[in-house]
Amino acid sequence: MTLSLQLFLASGGILWLTGLYGLWRNSDPIRRIISLNIMGSGVFLVMVTLARRETSTDPVLHALVVTGLVVAVSATAFALRLAVASQQEKR
Amino acid sequence: MNAALVSMVVPFFAAMLVLMWRPQQQSWLVIVASIVSLLAAMMALLSVIDSGPQSLNLGGWESPLAIRFQLMPVNALLIVTTAVIHLIVVCFAASSHHCQSIKQAFWPLALLLHGSLVALWLSMDLFNWYVTLELLGLAAVSLVTLAGHKALRAALDYLLLSLFASLTYLLGVVMLYGQYGTLDIALLATLTEADRVTQTALLLISAGLMLKAALWPLHLWLPAAHSSAPTPVSALLSALVVKAPLFILWLLWSRVAPSELAVPMGFWLALLGGGALMIGGWSACRTPHLKTLVAYSTVAQLGYGLLALGLLLHWQLNDLQAALWLFVVAHALAKTSMFLAAGEIQASTGKKRLNSLRGMTLTMPVALFAFAVAGGSLIGLPPSGGFIAKWLLIQPMLIEPAHWPWALLVIIATLLSAAYVFRVVSQGFRQSSVSATATEHGKSAQWLALLPAILVWLMALFSEPLLQLMDVFSA
Amino acid sequence: MAASELILDLILCLVLLSLAVAVVEVKRLYDSIILFIAFGLILSITWARLGAPDLALAEAAIGAGITGVLLMAAYANLAPKKHLQNSHRSWLAVGFSLAAMVWLVLSLIPLADSPESLVAVAEQAMADSGVTHPVTAVLLNFRAWDTLLELVVLLLALLGMQQLRLPSLKIAYPWPLLNAWGRYLAPLTIVIGGYLLWRGSSGPGGAFQSGALLAAGLIVLRLNHVIPGLSWQHAWLRCSVLCGAGFFLIIACLTAWLGQGWLDYPASYSASLIFIIEFLATISIAVTLAWLVTGQQEAAS
């Protein structure tokens, strides 16, 4: 079990970095927002994996992930709207 | 503690009331809410002075499970500062003619920002800070977008960087939780060891917070966002919002981090602070636009905070935290004044550039005076709040000959800040070709811009109780 | 057994990672969005695999579903020339990322062996929480303050979007199939949403999942022009957006004023209080999310 936990932890970290890389690499706001979501997914993956370390899962971490998800979706919605607005302005 | 909760809840409720009933005359409601919040904040401060730090476990659960609030002298002071600045800013927004167009949307956002800030100051929980930081970020970005189309690009960059910073912060928090199984600052402080996980986690958290606080070299978003925002918003952002991450950074490194990590990190933080002072000051001296100058000055002044924090950690000197927080409070007041004055001037001339300030001593004397007086505190001229803070900062630098190079840094920073402040002021004294007609309108807004500047100079007279307050805490 | 599970995990991870890299690297924005939605679905499978069914549900509804709709909507409203990747690959960025990867992974791996958590404490407190599902207990009782603030985050996102004064989403002529399906789908989501909410006190589910589902239903109805555009003019809409956070805050104040302390529910009422809060929160979440997706209807138009 530990091995696959390590695997998921590492994947979470790499996802986070992939998002970071995407953020750096892209200039288009929508792609940047997607990259941010990937970063977020990486963090959530780490959290869910950590919750799995004991026989019973850690409810606190799960609750934190739920909160994090809602925060992420609100921010994403707002950011996308802003991106559209700012690009429409440019035209 | 209850008073502090009232100070936090009142803005939240007021925001909901404004949103729900949408009264035509909203300003009185907002001002009353701010006054109530300020009174409650003062009562909280008094209660801390009387009976020392207080702790509250939300929901009545045991400490590792519950989110914990703690009222200490430092955050009581910050709550009062927040309330004072919000009160001044909403009064300014209500009285300035140039803020008419943004009012409807401004009130609820400003109130939510106020409540969120107080929630952040009170909390002692790493994840709860993540939520409050998100609140602050969203509220701040929404407020920036009030300026209309020109500000959208800056707002978007601000939002993306802020979200990125939050996720960086969150990863670090999760790692700390994974390692130590708690999110509470006080508990973590007893557990942490100087291992690899802790180090990485702390670095991630710090990177996220430094980005949010626009600490050099992660400051690039700040000048665009703060200068394109509407005037009252710029004041709130520069004065308060960027200080919130600094607060967390301070608690984290001075409490949670083991000293093996904190001492070397302190050195680097102090160096970065020095960099902020130099680069921020230099950029402020170069920019042709008034509000951008003020925004760069925020970058530079945050460098003082970082320098104080870094040296506090590096030398393990708790005395420096008084310097750190007095810097924060003094800068908050002075910067409010500067932004309000600059914004009022810019709105009335309709031009962004510095040279539109010609003849301002005649047309808008109070606004220019406010700018100069606030600038005096930023430079650190006595007897102002900024001076007290700087004085406390340089004392430990001077006592050891080995520390003298840091003092040199402060000298250069002071000269740079003097250079950019007087760059503006001397423009105001320049003769203007425009026929000199003193404008009567907007007088009250100008006086409101002057008010925080006067407060920051009054701070010097009350330095004794302020310092005692800080001592209560470090004892 | 363990080996086969490990292989499954390995495959999951590889798929996730390669999808993520593809999302970042593909040329066309449209592909990137589609891949991201797929990524969200795989992620929710991963979470189910990791013993987090309620999170899997939330991720499927919120992460993949609503975010996907949002992305597609934004895509539809953007200038076409913006869709191509413009920058060349930065080897500096790649190099930095690889170095950071090694460092980050090395610091993450030890965490698998340090089982420090609040599991025991939470289990102990469950009896007094008023609910039986631990995640709900954490969300609405142990760390209720986080949840309250999170409702405010939603509200702020809505306020921010609202005052951008964008025209409402361009909604094409309803797709016939969608139209037909929508009439069945929407009521179904309401039923499932209600079930999830009710179930939340004892099993996987709860306010966020059901709110997200309800929002999806509302969105479908809106896309079919069954319900009119959402506007701040309507008092009942304002009411439903604010009721979650507002009621929560009132309860918090009342417990601090009359009861034992901030958010400290009286033991005998805690179950019902939590249910009312969840119910109102669900309404707020559903309306806010739907509103965020479909956009503000200008009063004038």
Place this chain on the structure above:
Amino acid sequence: MMTDIQTILPVAIVLSSLIPGLLIFSLKESQHRLRITLNLAGVFSKLLLVGWMLHGVSQGQQFSFNITFLPGADLILQGDALSLQFVALSSVLWLATTIYAIGYLEGSAFRSRFFGYFSLCVSATVGLALAGNLVTFLVFYELLTLATFPLVVHRGTDAAIRAGKVYLAYTVSGGVLVLMGVALLHALAGTPDFIPGGYLSPLVDQHQAGLTLAFVLMVLGLGVKAALLPVHGWLPQAMVAPAPVSALLHAVAVVKAGAFGIIRLVYDVYGIETLSLLQLTEGLMILAAATIIYGSIRALQQTEIKKRLAYSTVSQVSYITLGVAMLGPIAAIGALVHLVHQGLMKITLFFCAGNFAETLNIHHIREMNGLGQRMPLTMAAFTIGALGMIGVPPIAGFISKWYLGLGALETGQSWILWVFVCSGLLNAAYFLPLLYRGWFAKPAVEWAAHPQAKRPASVWNETHWMLLWPTLFTALLAIVTGILAGSDFSPLAWAQLIVAREFAP
């Protein structure tokens, strides 16, 4: 009862100019009677209060007021003999300058702003003089910088703004150096009150480097205002300011603030003993001597009247520094009395220059030919000031130079005598041609045909009475203090009192 007054009096002296100043800011341009009333009320109440305190101090009373400020450093205002020397000088000259300025600025714009800042400057100067410890001194020292800047740029022309920037660059840098010096001393020794003989002697062994650095920092910082050699550049530039500003502030208040600071530093902070142990005054002496010679030479090269006077100020103020640095009692008397005498003479000269410019638009030396026929009284005042500067008896300047020379002999620094001789000759070289032109040269144009003004009906009307009378008043003072130097109430007697207290074992 008496104790109350002894606490309040120092504050009252500062407030007597501060409050009218703040009130004047709020006045409209047109409320010009009220403004004059406020100004004069401030001036006379200040004179009254200073007179009261002078009396008290000569009787040996202590005046002191303090409020808490920084940890270990209160804000203290106190009146001792040394402060009063400076306070009395600035108050009397404020009277003269206020009347002069009212006449000078009649009808021009921004008068509320001008008089507001002018009063703030005087308040800062007086506060600086009354400061009871280094931190208080620092506070007023920086305030003085701030309050003088608007006066330098008052005219708002490009030249004025440029000069203002130069002024700020020098004075703010100087201020920072002083701040660092004060903070360094505070870190080492705290900030006790000024005390004759200084308070640093216990630290000499342990903190030699710190004390040396602090001294260098502060002398450099104070040297900016005192116009010591490498950092004197702002003073000639600042001459774009209106004449009353040049007269009171740049000839007296600001430069004397620097010199006064050096006096305090040497006598009441470090103390003579400590300084001779640290061997720091040698450098200060050389710097001052060099400034004296350099200022004189530069003055000789100037063709504008105000510029020449400005470089003369650079040179003359360093007499004070030199006298202090010699560390002997007689030289100290010379330095202290020169503080007053030079002020009286130099303000007279600047008033005269202002009168020439205002009445006949004369700015350059070559235009002065035959001025004595047109403006005999002003020219007479100018002559008194110039001769005093050269050191001709019985004018005040002679007294101070005499004591300085004696002091040089007493401390065995005979090379300084040569500096004085040399400087005296240079003084004569740059002042006497002006006198010659004024009295004996033929004017280029007949005064009757001069475009600016017709010949006045009577001698007393050669220029506006508000410009003329202050000039004559200060010129008279310069003679009287010289002639009556031996009496009990002269600046000389007061300087002897100070030195008796400072050098008392």
